[in-house]
Amino acid sequence: MTKIHSTVRVKSVLSIAVVFVAVIMVASYLGAQTTIPNKSISNESQMAVRIVAEGTTRGVVACSRCHGFDGASDGSGAFPRLDGQSAQYLADQLRRFASGDRQNALMQPIARALKDDEINAVSQYYASVHAVPIPSRPVPAQLRDRGRQVAEVGDLSVRVQACESCHGPNGEGEPVSGVPYLGGQYSHYITVQIRMFRQGYRKSQQMIVPAHNLSEQDITAVAAYFEQASAPAVK
């Protein structure tokens, strides 16, 4: 008699445990995907969440399709990490996509279809979310050290100042002035963007000379260094 009861009890404890763990996993998954700041949800935030989740009727594709709800996207580096990025910077880039100042076949039509207050809203949204950091790819020590040298000190022979002179220690960025963080950004994305500056698809008076002067190898090195530099905290 006792034996049967205890067997049943173990089974139900087990299944409860399984359900419990499943709930925790779903909850934490959901939590990771949709961390919204702990303020009362304003109209702007509601609008932002709608656009991120569903897009708009004027042809804006849902941001989350490529960038995810947490801004981390798929980790490939084809799409940048947006989480915790300077809202000022994100809004500025959307406006540059809209004007054609920044060329990108995917983002330009989306940005053009966004209204001004929608730009501000989605920028604030991604500025305030915090993704679980995806482990970065292993990088050869020599490459990372060269990357650190250029990032922290610069290279006199090609007249390039330290990246961190503008992008901050560990590439943490300067959110208020709209300087984007590089720390924790995908190395592939950084590499492509430097090329975009060099070739004129992105226009920046500050970036054009470093983009032009850095060798391909050094671009790879700084990109690798920054990907594994500590990611910014949510502000």
Added chain:
Amino acid sequence: MPQTLKEVDVVVIGVGFAGSILAKELAASGLKVVGLERGHSRHSVPDFQAPAIHDELKYSIRKGMMQDVTREAMTFRNHYREVALPMRQWEAFLPGTGLGGCGVHWNGQSWRYHEEEFIYKTHIEQRYGKKILDPDLRIQDWGVTYQELEPYYDRFEYLLGVCGKAGNLNGKIEAGGNPLEAPRSREYPNPPMKEQYSGALFRKAASELGYHPFLQPSANSTRPYTNPEGLTLNPCVYCGFCERYGCEHFAKASPQTVILPVLMKNPNFELRTESQVLRINLDSTGKKATGVSYMDAHGREFEQPASLVLLTAFALNDVRMLLLSGIGKPYEPTTETGVVGRNYAYQTQSYVPTFLGEDVHLNSYMAGGASGTVIDDFSVDNFDHSSLGFIGGCYVLCGSTNARPVEFHPTPPGTPRWGRKWKDAVRQHYNHTAIFNLSGTSTSMRGNYLDLDPTYRDAWGLPLLRITFDFPDNDVRMSRFVTHKASEIARQMGAKIVVDSPRTGPFTTTSYQSTHNTGGAVIGADPSTSVVNRYCQSWDVPNVFVVGACNYPQNSSYNPTLTLGALIYWTADALKTRYLKRPGPLV
């Protein structure tokens, strides 16, 4: 026993703007040039990189880029009846040191002088008569004209990539620039800096009062710029750490960014840093330099023989070097004999702190070194002095070069100097106060001069430079008048508090004014009142040239650097096309 080195063609003493450019020009002509710099070698990377360079305590407060007073100070007194004492700390002016000199830590404010300034004595006496001059004032003509220097101003501006808008293009007045400026032959190489909010408010008020505001010309680039030497500058990011700091962005025009890389590539040039030049050596006639003696970092003395010596060690050091070397007769103020040290002048600065109200957010920390909106209506002789009883004037500049946390705490008069009330006042006024900067002429005076101190010596046992200076009463009257005019503009801006703060005497070395020390090795047509001729060549020792603000017979309203640049290229030309072909007196 000093070691005698192998002879070279040229020794350059001090490798700042003047030394770098002259060395480059002569090395490129095929001469063997040695540059002796007493300070350390330093470069944009790694020495000027952020965040380490943005260390206000190290560089602003403790004067990290300045001459080491524990080894080489200067003594000071207001009047020759007094005993001069050593300056243990730099405050009023900040002589630099190190490769690149002051060109590393200057602000980039880039001004040409007016045409009449080069014939100042003739012009003033013609316009107002001799009676306007107080008896002790000693203004002089330069012996070289603006028209002769114009192409060299242009060359220096394009080397630096100066950013501005021409106001007078070959006689035609252009909108957006300074309508009162001397005519220039072509437009600036780069467009002006962005206007700050305080400057925009000033522009509106100054225009309403009938003045002519424009953006101050700047040697901190506004866009990527490649100069005629093939070197590229990056745009300024308005970081607010310009004066007293090196630039991490290759944006500030300094010898490191605009000329040194080209100079260093030339095998005809050799740079020796940490080399303290003790004197220029002369032969037995005393009329020919044989080279220089210097000491290296290990304390070893060397003799470097050379056929030509260029003294480019900064105005004050140049005069001292001439005195230590026995070149030219030292000036004596009571008898007014001699020339070396004569006509020392400075700058007559004043301020108008202007509190605009807590709803006006200025964000003054977003600043480049030459940021600011300015009027030229009250500079030098741009206005009629007939009934005013003084000569000279100031430019009136509104903008900020910084709002750094240690240095910038504007509070209204009457605020306690510490404690709760002080903190409250700083919080209330920090982001809402604009400070007008008035930079005024400094008129040379009989009793203001430089010589060697009889008592105090440097770490090498050599007498320190002694500075005898006070503001002439003329300049005090001038400052009162123009500062009052500036205060009117501040009130027109709708300011809640305006602090009219003219310069009053006596001059003290204990509060910062500027490092625009001029004179002492004055340029001129008359050897009895000048140290160098119109080609910056010593009247006494023809194979010594002296190029620095020490050449200026009196100081203008304007920052001296651009005019020095014109003199540098003018002298380079004289050396290459005249002196080297036939060494000897050019006049």
